[in-house]
Amino acid sequence: MLAINPESIMPTVTVRYFALVREALGRDRDELTLPEGATAGDVLDKVLAKQPALASVRRSLMVMVNQTYAAPGTMLSDGDEVALIPPVSGGSDDRAAYLIRVTDQPLDARETEAFVTDPSCGAVLTFTGQVRDNARGQDVAELAYEAYAEAAERMMTGIAEEITARWGIARVAIVHRVGVLGPGEASVVISVASPHRPEAFDACRHAIERLKEIVPIWKKEHYRDGSTWIGSEADYRRQLAEDEGLMP
Numbered sequence: 001m002l003a004i005n006p007e008s009i010m011p012t013v014t015v016r017y018f019a020l021v022r023e024a025l026g027r028d029r030d031e032l033t034l035p036e037g038a039t040a041g042d043v044l045d046k047v048l049a050k051q052p053a054l055a056s057v058r059r060s061l062m063v064m065v066n067q068t069y070a071a072p073g074t075m076l077s078d079g080d081e082v083a084l085i086p087p088v089s090g091g092s093d094d095r096a097a098y099l100i101r102v103t104d105q106p107l108d109a110r111e112t113e114a115f116v117t118d119p120s121c122g123a124v125l126t127f128t129g130q131v132r133d134n135a136r137g138q139d140v141a142e143l144a145y146e147a148y149a150e151a152a153e154r155m156m157t158g159i160a161e162e163i164t165a166r167w168g169i170a171r172v173a174i175v176h177r178v179g180v181l182g183p184g185e186a187s188v189v190i191s192v193a194s195p196h197r198p199e200a201f202d203a204c205r206h207a208i209e210r211l212k213e214i215v216p217i218w219k220k221e222h223y224r225d226g227s228t229w230i231g232s233e234a235d236y237r238r239q240l241a242e243d244e245g246l247m248p
Helices: 019-025 040-049 052-060 109-116 149-167 197-214 233-243
Strands: 012-017 029-033 062-065 081-085 097-103 123-130 138-147 171-177 179-181 186-194 217-223 226-232
Touching (some): 040 052, 109 171, 109 186, 123 197, 138 171, 149 171, 149 197, 186 197
Parallel strands (some): 097 171
Antiparallel strands (some): 012 029, 123 186, 171 186
16 A cells, blocks of 8 residues: 655645634635645735735734644644734734734744834834853753743733833833743833833833833743742742842
8 A cells, every 4th residue: 555645745724814814804714725834824924915905914813723822844744734824913002013922942033123113203223131150059950931822912901001001102012921932032022112212211121121010921940950940920029129139
């Protein structure tokens, strides 16, 4: 009997559309049969080629494969579900557009900066938080981040809405990584664009402080001689303050 290599099968995938993409295409899904070795990025190219009006939002579109955020180079298999995700908009400002993501992929500050950049803004500011090689008097070998992703993204969207309401900043990007990270790797990237720099600095500071207060993301510190769960970022900050004698 002739053996069939599964990788040689031309995959058929379901592509789902939402919000402005759905409206522009006039449907909420397609069934596409793709060439061997097709990727999530190939699906994006194929869909946008049929609707040039979507070209202007391409850089802000995200892709999910089987309900998980995926890089454009992600290989597709027969039966996969691919979703094109427009930016999440919030607040009463019709200009508002947010890039909100919890991901296990390495973070790219250039991506978030490109998303928020606007010709009307003279200040584009990015905050990158990275893993330190020490904490609480111990050498840190790595950190493991865990999140309740759906709730975390909802809370991060709320933070972006607070920024829009308070400073009038219409484009905000907040991306947090989960999984095991080594010292020097980025765990969170926040970008904003504003006509003037004071508002951009204030908005970035607000975003990271609020993220540490309310977003359900936890970390486990791994040391050379053991490990411990720190809990949420808010718990971590309180523990640090206690260890450093700043709290009774």
